[in-house]
Amino acid sequence: xxxxxxxxxxxxxxxxxxxxxxxxxxxxxxxxxxxxxxxxxxxxxxxxxxxxxxxxxxxxxxxxxxxxxxxxxxxxxxxxxxxxxxxxxxxxxxxxxxxxxxxxxxxxxxxxxxxxxxxxxxxxxxxxxxxxxxxxxxxxxxxxxxxxxxxxxxxxxxxxxxxxxxxxxxxxxxxxxxxxxxxxxxxxxxxxxxxxxxxxxxxxxxxxxxxxxxxxxxxxxx
Amino acid sequence: xxxxxxxxxxxxxxxxxxxxxxxxxxxxxxxxxxxxxxxxxxxxxxxxxxxxxxxxxxxxxxxxxxxxxxxxxxxxxxxxxxxxxxxxxxxxxxxxxxxxxxxxxxxxxxxxxxxxxxxxxxxxxxxxxxxxxxxxxxxxxxxxxxxxxxxxxxxxxxxxxxxxxxxxxxxxxxxxxxxxxxxxxxxxxxxxxxxxxxxxxxxxxxxxxxxxxxxxxxxxxx
Amino acid sequence: xxxxxxxxxxxxxxxxxxxxxxxxxxxxxxxxxxxxxxxxxxxxxxxxxxxxxxxxxxxxxxxxxxxxxxxxxxxxxxxxxxxxxxxxxxxxxxxxxxxxxxxxxxxxxxxxxxxxxxxxxxxxxxxxxxxxxxxxxxxxxxxxxxxxxxxxxxxxxxxxxxxxxxxxxxxxxxxxxxxxxxxxxxxxxxxxxxxxxxxxxxxxxxxxxxxxxxxxxxxxxx
Amino acid sequence: xxxxxxxxxxxxxxxxxxxxxxxxxxxxxxxxxxxxxxxxxxxxxxxxxxxxxxxxxxxxxxxxxxxxxxxxxxxxxxxxxxxxxxxxxxxxxxxxxxxxxxxxxxxxxxxxxxxxxxxxxxxxxxxxxxxxxxxxxxxxxxxxxxxxxxxxxxxxxxxxxxxxxxxxxxxxxxxxxxxxxxxxxxxxxxxxxxxxxxxxxxxxxxxxxxxxxxxxxxxxxx
DNA sequence: GATGAATGAGAGTTCATTCAT
DNA sequence: CATGAATGAACTCTCATTCAT
Numbered sequence: 001x002x003x004x005x006x007x008x009x010x011x012x013x014x015x016x017x018x019x020x021x022x023x024x025x026x027x028x029x030x031x032x033x034x035x036x037x038x039x040x041x042x043x044x045x046x047x048x049x050x051x052x053x054x055x056x057x058x059x060x061x062x063x064x065x066x067x068x069x070x071x072x073x074x075x076x077x078x079x080x081x082x083x084x085x086x087x088x089x090x091x092x093x094x095x096x097x098x099x100x101x102x103x104x105x106x107x108x109x110x111x112x113x114x115x116x117x118x119x120x121x122x123x124x125x126x127x128x129x130x131x132x133x134x135x136x137x138x139x140x141x142x143x144x145x146x147x148x149x150x151x152x153x154x155x156x157x158x159x160x161x162x163x164x165x166x167x168x169x170x171x172x173x174x175x176x177x178x179x180x181x182x183x184x185x186x187x188x189x190x191x192x193x194x195x196x197x198x199x200x201x202x203x204x205x206x207x208x209x210x211x212x213x214x215x216x217x218x219x220x221x222x
Numbered sequence: 223x224x225x226x227x228x229x230x231x232x233x234x235x236x237x238x239x240x241x242x243x244x245x246x247x248x249x250x251x252x253x254x255x256x257x258x259x260x261x262x263x264x265x266x267x268x269x270x271x272x273x274x275x276x277x278x279x280x281x282x283x284x285x286x287x288x289x290x291x292x293x294x295x296x297x298x299x300x301x302x303x304x305x306x307x308x309x310x311x312x313x314x315x316x317x318x319x320x321x322x323x324x325x326x327x328x329x330x331x332x333x334x335x336x337x338x339x340x341x342x343x344x345x346x347x348x349x350x351x352x353x354x355x356x357x358x359x360x361x362x363x364x365x366x367x368x369x370x371x372x373x374x375x376x377x378x379x380x381x382x383x384x385x386x387x388x389x390x391x392x393x394x395x396x397x398x399x400x401x402x403x404x405x406x407x408x409x410x411x412x413x414x415x416x417x418x419x420x421x422x423x424x425x426x427x428x429x430x431x432x433x434x435x436x437x438x439x440x441x442x443x444x
Numbered sequence: 445x446x447x448x449x450x451x452x453x454x455x456x457x458x459x460x461x462x463x464x465x466x467x468x469x470x471x472x473x474x475x476x477x478x479x480x481x482x483x484x485x486x487x488x489x490x491x492x493x494x495x496x497x498x499x500x501x502x503x504x505x506x507x508x509x510x511x512x513x514x515x516x517x518x519x520x521x522x523x524x525x526x527x528x529x530x531x532x533x534x535x536x537x538x539x540x541x542x543x544x545x546x547x548x549x550x551x552x553x554x555x556x557x558x559x560x561x562x563x564x565x566x567x568x569x570x571x572x573x574x575x576x577x578x579x580x581x582x583x584x585x586x587x588x589x590x591x592x593x594x595x596x597x598x599x600x601x602x603x604x605x606x607x608x609x610x611x612x613x614x615x616x617x618x619x620x621x622x623x624x625x626x627x628x629x630x631x632x633x634x635x636x637x638x639x640x641x642x643x644x645x646x647x648x649x650x651x652x653x654x655x656x657x658x659x660x661x662x663x664x665x666x
Numbered sequence: 667x668x669x670x671x672x673x674x675x676x677x678x679x680x681x682x683x684x685x686x687x688x689x690x691x692x693x694x695x696x697x698x699x700x701x702x703x704x705x706x707x708x709x710x711x712x713x714x715x716x717x718x719x720x721x722x723x724x725x726x727x728x729x730x731x732x733x734x735x736x737x738x739x740x741x742x743x744x745x746x747x748x749x750x751x752x753x754x755x756x757x758x759x760x761x762x763x764x765x766x767x768x769x770x771x772x773x774x775x776x777x778x779x780x781x782x783x784x785x786x787x788x789x790x791x792x793x794x795x796x797x798x799x800x801x802x803x804x805x806x807x808x809x810x811x812x813x814x815x816x817x818x819x820x821x822x823x824x825x826x827x828x829x830x831x832x833x834x835x836x837x838x839x840x841x842x843x844x845x846x847x848x849x850x851x852x853x854x855x856x857x858x859x860x861x862x863x864x865x866x867x868x869x870x871x872x873x874x875x876x877x878x879x880x881x882x883x884x885x886x887x888x
Numbered sequence: 889g890a891t892g893a894a895t896g897a898g899a900g901t902t903c904a905t906t907c908a909t
Numbered sequence: 910c911a912t913g914a915a916t917g918a919a920c921t922c923t924c925a926t927t928c929a930t
Contacts, residue, residue, distance in 0.1 A: 018914090019913075019914065022914080022915090037262070037346070038260055038261075038262060038263075038343075038346050039260075039262075039263070040259070040260060040261075040262035040263040041260075041261070041262040041346075043898095043899080043900095044899080044900060044901085045898095045899085045900090053915080053916090054915065054916045054917080055900085055901080055902095055916085056901085056902075056903085056915075056916060056917090057914075057915055057916075059900090059901065059902080060914085060915085064900080064901075065900065065901090077412075117345075117346055119405055119408055120342040120345075120346065120404065121260075121346070122407065122408055123339075123342075123404060123405055123406065123407045123408055124259070124260050124263075124339055124342065124343070125407075126407050127407025127408055127410065127411050130407070130408050130411045130412065131411050136411055136412055137412070137414075139412060140412055140413060141413075144413075167413060167415065168425075168428060171401070171402060171415070171425060172398065172428065172429070172432060174401060175397050175398045175399075175400065175401035175402065175429075176394065176397045176398065177397075178397065178400070178401045178404075178405075179393070179396060179397035179400045179401060180393060180397065182342065182345060182400075182404070183341055183345055183400075184345065185344065185345045185347075185348050185349025185352070185353075186341055186344055186345055186349055186352050188349065189349050189352045189353050189358055190299075190352065190358055190359070190361060190362055191362060191363075191366075191389060193389065193393070203390075203393060206390060206394060206436070207394070207397075209436055209439060209441070210394060210432040210433060210435065210436040211432060213432065213435045213436055213439055214428070214431055214432035214435055217431060217435055219431070240889070241889070244889085244890090265923095265924075265925090266924075266925060266926085267924080267925090275890080275891090276890060276891045276892080277891085277925090277926080277927095278890070278891060278892090278926090278927080278928090279889075279890060279891075281925090281926070281927080282889085282890085286925075286926075287924095287925065287926090462893090463892075463893065466893080466894090481706070481790070482704055482705075482706060482707075482787075482790050483704075483706075483707070484703070484704060484705075484706035484707040485704075485705070485706040485790075487919095487920080487921095488920080488921060488922085489919095489920085489921090497894080497895090498894065498895045498896080499895085499921090499922080499923095500894075500895060500896090500922085500923075500924085501893075501894055501895075503921090503922065503923080504893085504894085508921080508922075509921065509922090521856075561789075561790055563849055563852055564786040564789070564790065564848065565704075565790070566851065566852055567783075567786075567848060567849055567850065567851045567852055568703070568704050568707075568783055568786065568787070569851075570851050571851025571852055571854065571855050574851070574852050574855045574856065575851075575855050580855055580856055581856070581858075583856060584856055584857060585857075588857075611857060611859065612869075612872060615845070615846060615859070615869060616842065616872060616873070616876060618845060619841050619842045619843075619844065619845035619846065619873075620838065620841045620842065621841075622841065622844070622845045622848075622849075623837070623840060623841035623844045623845060624837060624841065626786065626789060626844075626848070627785055627789055627844075628789065629788065629789045629791075629792050629793025629796070629797075630785055630788055630789055630793055630796050632793065633793050633796045633797045633802055634743075634796065634802055634803070634805060634806055635806060635807075635810075635833060637833065637837070647834075647837060650834060650838060650880070651838065651841075653880055653883060653885070654838060654876040654877060654879065654880035655876060657876065657879045657880055657883055658872070658875055658876040658879055661875060661879055663875070684910070685910075688910085688911095709902095709903075709904090710903075710904060710905080711903080711904090719911085719912090720911065720912045720913080721904090721905080721906095721912085722905090722906080722907090722911075722912060722913090723910080723911060723912075725904090725905070725906080726910090726911085730904075730905075731903095731904065731905090
C-alpha cells in the first residue's frame with residue numbers, strides 16, 4: 001500500500017508500452033499485495049489496478065496467480081538481500097560488529113515488515129513455492145558471510161571464547177529480531193508490549209548483550 | 223473425516239450435552255482449519271465436514287466466519303495456556319528453572335505448530351480479531367507469572383545479577399523458540415537448516431546459555 | 445430452446461427444493477444448450493437460467509462443464525433410444541418392416557435434430573466424452589435388435605437373398621437418413637436442396653428402394 | 667509451428683507477392699483451426715501463430731474472426747472442389763462410373779475429414795456464414811455435372827432403367843459416404859464399428875451395390 | 889437441534905480485438 | 910508490410926451465507 005504511490009508514479013513518468021517497466025510494476029504491486037494479505041487474501045484485480053495495468057497483461061507476463069506469487073516471493077528475498085549489502089562491518093571491532101549486525105537486522109525487519117509477512121505466508125504454505133525457486137540457495141542471507149568473518153576475527157583476537165558456527169549465531173540474531181516485529185499486533189494486545197521504534201531498539205540491545213555474552217562464554221559446539 | 227465419526231458418535235448419546243459437544247467439535251475443527259491454511263484459505267465447508275455437522279448449525283452457533291475465527295483464535299490461546307500449567311518450576315534452582323522454561327517453550331511450540339500459524343495469521347490481519355476478544359488480558363502467558371517468581375529467587379540468591387523485567391526475559395525466550403519453528407520450511411529450503419527435534423533442541427540449548435548468561439551479567443534496565 | 449418452456453413449467457408446478465427435479469431440469473437445459481451451439485459455444489449461465497436454477501447448484505450436481513456435457517451426451521442417447529422403443533415391426537412383412545424402419549429413422553432424426561448436433565459435437569471432440577461414458581455399449585441402438593429379427597425373417601422367407609449383417613444394414617439406413625438432416629442448412633444454400641418434411645420423406649423413399657433392393661440382391665458378405 | 671518456418675521463409679524473399687503469401691498462410695491456418703475445433707473452439711492466437719504472423723496483420727486482412735471463418739469456409743469448398751476435378755469418368759461404363767464416383771467420394775471424405783467438420787460446424791451455426799458467401803452457387807459439387815453425364819449415358823444405353831435426377835443420386839452417394847466418416851469416433855465407441863480404410867471401403871462397396879441396383883430398378887421420380 | 893437445497897457476489901482466467909510504433 | 914504491448918468483456922468456477930423443512 002505504502003509502496004503504490006511510487007510504482008504508479010514511476011510508470012507514469014516512463015509512459016506505457018515499456019514491457020520491462022510494466023513487468024516490474026506488476027511485480028512490485030504483487031509483492032505489496034501478497035505481503036499485505038497473504039496468498040489467499042490477495043486479489044489479482046488489486047495487483048493489476050495497483051500496477052496501473054490490466055489483468056490480461058499480468059497473466060501474459062506471469063502465467064497465473066501462483067507463478068506471480070513465486071516471483072514476488074523471490075523478489076522479496078532479492079530486495080532484502082540487496083539491502084543487506086549496505087552494511088559494512090570491516091572497520092568495527094568484533095564486539096561492535098555483532099552489535100551493529102543485530103541492530104541492523106532489527107531495523108531491517110522493522111522498516112520492511114513485508115518481508116516477514118511474506119515469510120510467514122510462505123511457511124503457512126509449507127514452503128511449497130520457495131522450494132520451486134530455482135536459485136534458492138543464492139538468496140541466502142549475505143549477512144552470513146559477513147558474520148563468518150566477524151566471528152573469525154573475534155576468535156583470533158581472543159575476545160570470543162566460543163567457537164560457534166555462523167549459522168548458529170545468525171539463527172540467534174534473526175530469532176531475536178524476528179519475533180517482536182512479526183507478532184507486533186498480538187504482543188501489543190495481549191501483553192501490552194510496545195512495538196514502537198524505541199521499544200524494539202531496547203529489545204535489540206538486550207539481544208545484543210545476550211548474543212555477545214554468549215560468544216564470550218567458553219564453549220564449543222560439538 | 224477422521225474426526226466426524228467420533229463427533230457423530232458423541233452426539234449419538236443424545237442428552238443435555240449435545241449442543242455443548244457440537245459446539246466443541248466445530249471449534250476444534252475451526253482451529254485445525256484456520257491454523258492449517260490461514261483465514262482466507264479456510265473453508266467453512268471443510269470445517270463443518272470435519273466437525274461432522276451441517277453448515278447451518280455452525281452458523282447458528284457462531285454467527286459467521288469472522289466470529290468463528292475469533293472463537294478459534296481464543297481457543298488457541300486457551301489450549302496453549304492450559305498446556306503451560308503443566309510446567310512446575312518451584313523445585314528447581316533459578317538457573318535450572320530458566321533452562322527448563324526455555325526447553326518447555328521450545329517443545330511446546332514444536333509440538334503445537336498450529337499455535338504459531340494462528341498467531342501469524344492474526345498478525346497478518348493486524349490483530350483485528352484479538353483486539354476484539356473481550357478477555358484478552360486473561361489469555362496472557364501463565365509463564366510470565368512463573369518466570370517472575372524464578373527471577374525473584376535468582377536475584378535474592380545473588381545468582382542473577384541483572385534486575386530484568388519478566389516480560390523482557392519472556393520476549394527473549396519466546397523470540398528464540400518461535401523463529402525456527404515458524405520458519406521451519408523456508409529455513410530448510412534456503413539455509414539447509416535442519417528443523418528436526420534434535421536440531422531444535424540444540425538451538426534451544428544455545429538459547430538457554432545466552433539467556434542465563436545474560437541474566438548473570440550485571441546490569442539494570444533503565 | 446423449444447424445450448425450455450416445458451422444463452420451466454415442470455419445475456414451476458413441482459415447486460423448488462426437489463433435488464431430483466432440479467437435476468433433471470439442468471440436464472434437459474444442458475442438452476438443449478450443447479446441442480444448439482456445441483460444447484465451446486455453450487454457456488453455463490444460459491443452462492442455469494434455462495433450468496431456472498443457479499449456477500452453483502449446477503456445479504454441485506454435475507461437477508464442471510465437462511461432466512455436465514458428458515451427462516447431456518448420455519441423456520441424448522437415452523432419449524433417442526427411448527423413442528426407438530415405440531417402433532413395432534413384428535406385424536409387418538420383412539420388406540415393409542425395412543421400409544418402416546427407414547421412414548421411422550428419418551422422422552426420428554428430422555424431429556429430433558438435437559441428437560445429430562450432439563453427435564457432430566462429440567465427433568468434433570474426437571469422441572473424448574462418449575468413450576468416458578461407462579455404459580456406452582448399453583446405449584447402442586435398439587433398432588439393431590429389431591433389424592436383426594427382420595433380416596432373419598426375410599432370409600427365411602426367401603425374400604432377402606443377401607445374408608447381410610445387421611450393423612451393415614443399419615449403417616446404410618442411418619447414413620441415408622443422417623446426411624440430409626445434419627446438413628440441411630448448407631444443402632439448402634449450396635444446392636438449393638429443399639429440406640422440408642416432404643422432400644426429406646421423398647429422399648427416405650429413395651433410400652428405402654435402394655436398401656430393400658440391395659437386400660434382395662444375391663450376395664454375401666465375406 | 668511446423669508451418670511457420672516455411673511461411674517465414676516465403677515471406678523472406680520480399681517482393682510483390684508477400685501480401686498474397688501471408689494471406690494464404692493465414693487462410694490455411696484458419697481452415698486447419700476451424701475444422702479441428704469448430705468456430706467457438708477456434709483461437710485467433712493459434713491461427714496467427716500457426717501462420718507465423720502477427721494478429722494485427724490477420725485482422726488487417728480479414729476484419730474479424732467471423733469474416734476469417736467465412737473465408738475459411740469458402741476455402742474448404744474451393745479445395746474440395748479442386749480435388750473433385752481430378753476424377754475422370756468418361757472412359758468408364760455407366761455402371762463403373764457410378765462405382766468409381768462412390769469410391770472416389772468415400773476416399774475424398776476419408777482423407778479430408780476437415781471438410782466434413784467444416785460442414786458440421788457451419789450447420790451448427792445454421793448456415794449463417796455459407797449464406798453470406800456471395801458466389802455460393804459456384805461452389806456446388808462438380809461431381810453433379812459429371813454424374814449428370816453418367817446418368818444420361820446409362821439411360822441411353824438402357825442399363826439404368828430409372829430416370830433419376832442427378833441431385834437425387836448425388837444425395838444418396840454423399841449420404842452413404844458422409845456418415846461413417848463424420849461419426850467415426852462415436853461409431854467406434856458405441857457400435858465397435860471399425861473406421862479404418864478397409865472397413866470404410868467395404869461400406870462403400872455396399873453403397874455402390876445399393877445405388878447401382880437402385881438405378882437399374884425401373885421407376886421414375888414423380 | 890439439525891439439515892438438504894439453494895444462491896448472490898465475486899474469484900481467477902481467457903479471448904477477440906485494438907493501440908502505438 | 911508488420912508487430913509487441915495492451916485491454917474490456919465475458920467465461921468457468923467458488924464461497925460464505927440463507928431458505929425451508
